[in-house]
Amino acid sequence: MIAALHWSAWLLLLCSVLIGLVLELAFFITQRRRYRNDD
Amino acid sequence: MASTGIIAVLATYLLILLAIGAWGGRESKGVAEYFVAGKKLPSWVIAFSSNATGESAWLLLGLTGMGYLVGVHALWIVLGEVLGVTLSWVFVAVPFKAYTDRYDSITVPDYLEARFRDSRHLLRLISMAIIVTMVTAYTAAQLTASGKAFSSFLGTSYTTGVLIGAAVILYYTTVGGFKAVAYSDLLQGVLMFGGLLALPIVGFAAAGGWTTVMATLQTMDPNLLEPMGEFGWSVAGVASAAGFVGIGLAFLGAPQLLMRFISARDRREIVDASLIAVICIIVFDVGAVFAGMAGRTLFPGLADPETILPEMSVGLFPSVFAGIFLAIVLAAIMSTVDSLLILASSAVVRDFIQMTLRPAFSDLKLSVLGKVTTMIIGVIALVLALGEVRMIFWFVLFAWSGLAAAFTPVVLCSLFWKGTTRSGAIAGMVAGFSTTIIWVVAVKEHVYDLYEMLPGFFIGFIVTIGVSLFTAAPEGSTDEWNAIRRALRQSQRGPDQS
Numbered sequence: 311m312i313a314a315l316h317w318s319a320w321l322l323l324l325c326s327v328l329i330g331l332v333l334e335l336a337f338f339i340t341q342r343r344r345y346r347n348d349d
Numbered sequence: 350m351a352s353t354g355i356i357a358v359l360a361t362y363l364l365i366l367l368a369i370g371a372w373g374g375r376e377s378k379g380v381a382e383y384f385v386a387g388k389k390l391p392s393w394v395i396a397f398s399s400n401a402t403g404e405s406a407w408l409l410l411g412l413t414g415m416g417y418l419v420g421v422h423a424l425w426i427v428l429g430e431v432l433g434v435t436l437s438w439v440f441v442a443v444p445f446k447a448y449t450d451r452y453d454s455i456t457v458p459d460y461l462e463a464r465f466r467d468s469r470h471l472l473r474l475i476s477m478a479i480i481v482t483m484v485t486a487y488t489a490a491q492l493t494a495s496g497k498a499f500s501s502f503l504g505t506s507y508t509t510g511v512l513i514g515a516a517v518i519l520y521y522t523t524v525g526g527f528k529a530v531a532y533s534d535l536l537q538g539v540l541m542f543g544g545l546l547a548l549p550i551v552g553f554a555a556a557g558g559w560t561t562v563m564a565t566l567q568t569m570d571p572n573l574l575e576p577m578g579e580f581g582w583s584v585a586g587v588a589s590a591a592g593f594v595g596i597g598l599a600f601l602g603a604p605q606l607l608m609r610f611i612s613a614r615d616r617r618e619i620v621d622a623s624l625i626a627v628i629c630i631i632v633f634d635v636g637a638v639f640a641g642m643a644g645r646t647l648f649p650g651l652a653d654p655e656t657i658l659p660e661m662s663v664g665l666f667p668s669v670f671a672g673i674f675l676a677i678v679l680a681a682i683m684s685t686v687d688s689l690l691i692l693a694s695s696a697v698v699r700d701f702i703q704m705t706l707r708p709a710f711s712d713l714k715l716s717v718l719g720k721v722t723t724m725i726i727g728v729i730a731l732v733l734a735l736g737e738v739r740m741i742f743w744f745v746l747f748a749w750s751g752l753a754a755a756f757t758p759v760v761l762c763s764l765f766w767k768g769t770t771r772s773g774a775i776a777g778m779v780a781g782f783s784t785t786i787i788w789v790v791a792v793k794e795h796v797y798d799l800y801e802m803l804p805g806f807f808i809g810f811i812v813t814i815g816v817s818l819f820t821a822a823p824e825g826s827t828d829e830w831n832a833i834r835r836a837l838r839q840s841q842r843g844p845d846q847s
Binding site: 315316318319321322323325326327329330331333334335337338341342345 | 421425427434436574620623628
């Protein structure tokens with residue numbers, strides 16, 4: 311199933327999703343921790 | 350002839366929008382209430398409103414059509430949009446909110462004028478001219494899409510479709526103001542999310558599953574499964590991929606999106622909204638591209654790839670769902686148009702009448718003026734749409750990129766470089782906007798059809814930075830910039846608390 315799509319297409323798809331999610335989660339977790347400390 | 354079920358679904362959806370308009374109208378009796386909902390919006394609303402505003406009918410008809418036409422090459426658009434949305438929430442939203450709260454700004458030109466101490470209002474006037482021109486044309490084009498959506502789903506005349514779409518949008522936007530716009534965007538964003546989650550799943554199931562779809566696409570055209578598409582690793586291929594990625598740059602500074610940050614209750618709401626917005630844009634874009642790819646195997650040979658979503662909704666779902674998908678297409682159109690109308694109205698009433706002409710009008714009178722202006726701009730767009738003026742097509746080509754290229758380089762420089770000056774901001778705004786127009790009209794076809802956003806951004810940044818290097822920053826702005834940055838690092842809620 312995975313092989314049905316060329317590896318470079320998987321790479322593009324994963325980059326699109328993971329870059330956004332990783333960056334966003336890092337921001338979200340850091341900021342939430344600051345708010346918790348503030349409370 | 351449309352079934353009763355489809356009409357019932359559609360009527361329900363439109364009635365809910367009218368109800369939201371009436372509900373929002375109770376709290377739109379001041380300028381800040383009418384244009385930014387009193388800066389009280391919660392995370393879910395600003396997240397969905399931001400994405401629904403940023404994605405017009407182009408997402409549902411254009412991006413699914415792109416998946417149909419070029420296959421995985423369209424994933425470059427996903428990369429660009431996910432990056433644009435993420436960077437915008439992670440890096441732009443919080444400092445922009447801090448600045449606009451400090452200045453008590455309710456529009457982007459408000460912010461620019463205060464940031465650069467522009468007592469002559471030049472930044473306001475240029476911003477207003479760009480916003481009103483682009484928004485009117487873009488609104489007309491979206492109303493055109495409304496007419497076409499009604500006629501393709503329900504078989505009504507084009508004129509009827511345009512009139513119904515315009516009447517509903519104008520009612521809830523005029524009466525309900527930004528609050529109604531934002532909450533209707535929430536409903537519309539949720540509808541779009543559901544539709545773009547369901548469509549690829551049902552599409553792939555109907556086409557025989559993942560492996561079958563991929564094998565069929567491979568047989569039809571192997572380029573459909575290649576990231577660089579038919580161009581391969583050539584200059585044309587790289588230009589095409591770069592142009593697709595460039596579409597997402599607009600999320601970093603288009604004024605209609607920055608308004609969502611201004612309207613947030615506080616920075617905590619922005620942080621919560623950021624996660625929702627990023628997940629939402631991933632589902633929107635990946636869903637649209639893969640729905641188009643599944644659609645290619647189910648409905649090969651469509652004369653217009655952008656009809657793949659209506660084809661799939663009618664061909665794969667029970668008839669009542671066709672009504673839901675029509676509502677989803679209308680949602681994408683309306684959520685963009687309402688936000689643009691409010692943006693243009695705020696440019697005229699707040700930036701021109703209230704802050705430049707400075708008449709002795711009460712807050713209530715100004716908000717009424719805002720409603721009248723929203724109606725006038727909407728009616729002008731309606732007349733243009735009914736006439737199917739050919740000029741609209743040309744305006745739409747650079748409306749999205751023109752707005753973004755004019756504002757994004759200037760806004761980003763103003764937030765992240767203390768050396769940005771008033772002259773640099775004015776020159777950068779004019780240069781970014783002009784470049785997109787010149788590029789579309791005279792250059793684009795000679796340079797591998799490179800998307801105008803990229804040169805618009807590049808020139809906008811170069812001119813903003815270049816002119817700023819040779820002019821003096823406004824007095825006190827450097828100290829203020831340092832203070833805000835320090836406060837952002839230290840405080841949790843807002844710069845004024847440190």
